Amino acid sequence: MSILRAVARPLLAAPFIAAGADALARPKAHRERAQRLAPVASKFGVELDETTSDSATRSLGAVFAVAGVALAAGKFPRAAGAVLAAAQVPVALANNPVWAGKGKDRQKRLAELTGLLGAAGLVGGALLAAADRDGKPSFSWRRQANRRHKEALKAARANRAQ
Numbered sequence: 548m549s550i551l552r553a554v555a556r557p558l559l560a561a562p563f564i565a566a567g568a569d570a571l572a573r574p575k576a577h578r579e580r581a582q583r584l585a586p587v588a589s590k591f592g593v594e595l596d597e598t599t600s601d602s603a604t605r606s607l608g609a610v611f612a613v614a615g616v617a618l619a620a621g622k623f624p625r626a627a628g629a630v631l632a633a634a635q636v637p638v639a640l641a642n643n644p645v646w647a648g649k650g651k652d653r654q655k656r657l658a659e660l661t662g663l664l665g666a667a668g669l670v671g672g673a674l675l676a677a678a679d680r681d682g683k684p685s686f687s688w689r690r691q692a693n694r695r696h697k698e699a700l701k702a703a704r705a706n707r708a709q
Contacts, residue, residue: 552681556618559672563615563631570608574601580641610634618676628676635673639666
């Protein structure tokens with residue numbers, strides 16, 4: 548692992564780990580924001596009352612904490628990055644409801660927009676971590692290279708036999 552990855556991965560994982568630990572320890576503090584997604588959850592047949600909201604908050608907090616630690620430690624960093632990116636999207640929307648800005652003052656809307664853009668930056672960083680192959684070629688490239696190598700060996704053996 549390069550020095551850049553050794554520094555960047557824990558720095559990227561830190562906000563996810565902190566948010567996950569906070570959601571695990573204090574789900575009631577997140578209840579109001581989780582309730583913003585209740586209309587969407589009800590379309591899928593999930594009713595978000597206090598108990599299910601707290602359970603969902605704790606579950607998502609555990610996902611953030613575990614995936615964040617995995618990313619920081621460099622264990623399954625691509626999978627951890629993908630999980631963090633996917634989990635961050637609904638959290639970003641719940642925490643920063645920019646679309647519900649009518650009737651809010653300009654400062655509050657600006658704060659929500661800034662928060663949404665910051666969350667989008669975290670999603671982008673997690674997606675980069677998910678795509679980072681640590682300098683190794685992709686599976687499809689290795690498969691094609693292996694196929695070309697086998698064809699070259701077959702051709703060399705055929706030329707030697709003649």
